[in-house]
Amino acid sequence: MNFQITKDPIDMNEMMDKVTSRNAGAVTLFVGTVRELTKNKKTLYLIYEAYEAMAVKKLAQIGDEIQLKWPETKVAITHRVGKLEITDVAVVIAVSTPHRNDAYEANRYAIERIKEIVPIWKKEHWEDGQEWVGNQLETVAYPSGKPEESDL
Amino acid sequence: MIQVHYFAHLREVSGLEVENLEAAGKTIAELKEMLSKKYHLAGFDTVMTAVNEEFADEETVLQEGDHVAFIPPVSGG
Structure with missing residues (x-):
């Protein structure tokens, strides 16, 4: 279960264990x-x-994309939901990954992709109100009703 | 019947998490138009649609038993 949604606090050591490999020379945790x-x-x-x-x-899918771009990589992602x-x-x-540069790059790739294609939403609660946050910069619209090929 | 899933502000505006509708044979665009009138939904044009958990375009024709989810711009991470 390398890709999960959970209501519970995320255990960092468990995340680390999921990608531990004898071929790895680096692990990045975001x-x-x-x-x-x-x-x-x-x-x-x-x-x-x-x-x-x-x-x-x-x-x-993000894990699969990373495998294609950076072979010999292991990936685990858990996102928490709730309050x-x-x-x-x-x-x-x-x-x-076997070498550190790939571990940084692949990890960065994963968080950017999460913000594009994974159906998770956050609702901000402020002192004076609340709002569902869309695309943070309001830079992405989907006129065709789905992400363009380049976004997927 | 198809099953429609609502999230984030769409869930709040419609007051529903899930509903079953007679909409087999309709396109996503037709379903969106129907629902935006029914619930007075604004900004539906920036909402993506998933059919059976995969992104689908506006011309996709719905089949009996499909699960349709409206996906507002995401904000995970």
Whole structure:
């Protein structure tokens, strides 16, 4: 189970163990956490929601894409859902590769892809309101109703 | 019947997580138009659609038993 959605806190050691390999010379762990301030707005907490069945498939797809780009890589991704407080861990991406540069690059690739194709949403709760966050920069629209080939 | 799944703001506006509809034979575009009127949904044009857990385009024709999910711009990570 290298690709998971969970309601529970994510165990970092378990994530590390999932990608441990005798061929690996490097492991990168990306840990996404809940930030308090965004553009001077104070977040109280977040609610993450996922379309779990599809999200797990899309996380696995990201793993497959990484295998093609960086052979001999092991990948594990877990994203948490539910109510998360400031400093809580929302996502952990573990990547192991024979050489360190690939471990950094593949890990970066994974988080960027999560923000494009994995059906997970967060709702910000501020002191003075709440809102579902779309694409953070409002830079991506889907006029055809789905991501373009280049996005997938 | 097809099963329609709603998430994020669409879930709040429609007041539904899931509903069953007689919509086999319709395209995604037709279904979207029907539902945006029914629930007064704004910004439906930036919402992606998944059929049976895979992204699908607006011309996709729905089959009996399909699971359709509307996917607003995602914000995981």
